[in-house]
Amino acid sequence: MKSAEEYLNEYYQGYDEDGRLRSKHGYVEYHTTMRFIEKYLKPGDRVLEIGAGTGRYSHALARRGFRVDAVELVQHNIDIFRQKTRPGEHVTIVQGNAVDLGAFGDDTYDITLLLGPMYHLFTIEDQKKALQEAIRVTKPGGVIFAAYCGNDATIVQFCFQRGMIKEPRYQELIDPVTFKAASRPEELFSLYRKEDIDALTVDLPVDRLHYVGTDMAANYIRASVDEMDEETYAKFLQYIDYICERPDMVGVSHHILDVLRKR
Numbered sequence: 001m002k003s004a005e006e007y008l009n010e011y012y013q014g015y016d017e018d019g020r021l022r023s024k025h026g027y028v029e030y031h032t033t034m035r036f037i038e039k040y041l042k043p044g045d046r047v048l049e050i051g052a053g054t055g056r057y058s059h060a061l062a063r064r065g066f067r068v069d070a071v072e073l074v075q076h077n078i079d080i081f082r083q084k085t086r087p088g089e090h091v092t093i094v095q096g097n098a099v100d101l102g103a104f105g106d107d108t109y110d111i112t113l114l115l116g117p118m119y120h121l122f123t124i125e126d127q128k129k130a131l132q133e134a135i136r137v138t139k140p141g142g143v144i145f146a147a148y149c150g151n152d153a154t155i156v157q158f159c160f161q162r163g164m165i166k167e168p169r170y171q172e173l174i175d176p177v178t179f180k181a182a183s184r185p186e187e188l189f190s191l192y193r194k195e196d197i198d199a200l201t202v203d204l205p206v207d208r209l210h211y212v213g214t215d216m217a218a219n220y221i222r223a224s225v226d227e228m229d230e231e232t233y234a235k236f237l238q239y240i241d242y243i244c245e246r247p248d249m250v251g252v253s254h255h256i257l258d259v260l261r262k263r
Helices: 004-013 017-022 024-040 056-062 075-083 124-136 151-161 168-173 194-201 222-226 230-243
Strands: 046-050 067-072 091-095 109-114 138-150 206-213 255-262
Touching (some): 004 075, 024 109, 024 206, 024 255, 046 124, 056 091, 075 091, 109 124, 138 206, 194 206, 194 255
Parallel strands (some): 046 067, 046 109, 109 138
Antiparallel strands (some): 138 255, 206 255
8 A cells, every 4th residue: 555655756756736837727826826925925034835846936935035945745846946946046945744844943934835735635633733833833923825725626627527426436535415525645635625624723823814716717717728818818817816815706716725824
């Protein structure tokens, strides 16, 4: 039986995460996430990115002059991260796990990014540990950005758009009444609804600042988004900016961002 880490290593060996965020449909998520990060960045802030992948966010912030420390589990991603580091960037990366940030001190960072690990944690215990660790290393008054994969966008896209609802493998995982999806390491991704995220954070010493759908409909219509001319695409981003916090719409998003301030 493979471990969760082995499944992740195999997956990211052949996946171009950096390239995904550079496509027009993928950039919507990056655009929205960065827009909210920029609301809270101040000159001189220290940033920690947990689960940094190949460094799309870390490098962008380091190139703006911020001191960035990064943690990543998958060695393949670390290798690419280091290859992309430019001379003069104030950025470091170490191998580590989101559920144990023992190498990092309490109350150290102004901004903490947890933009990938919650996708790949399969027990409530580990999910809470990752959030607790992110909060622990953040200064009081600092801001934590935690990203999640949305349950219902995945149900629509994979189960109905691609017809996988008929497959026994998925029927095992999906509640036949509520369509809430369970997950396991071989499925790679954990899926969340707002009530799941609320339950994880309710007892933590944080206050929610924003609850955001970072890509909304972009993944449903990715071919159409990728084919938009620049004027139409700029309007589409403007539309996403307007609707991304609407409570009646966030649940349709493939990627969700919870923005929390440490008390």
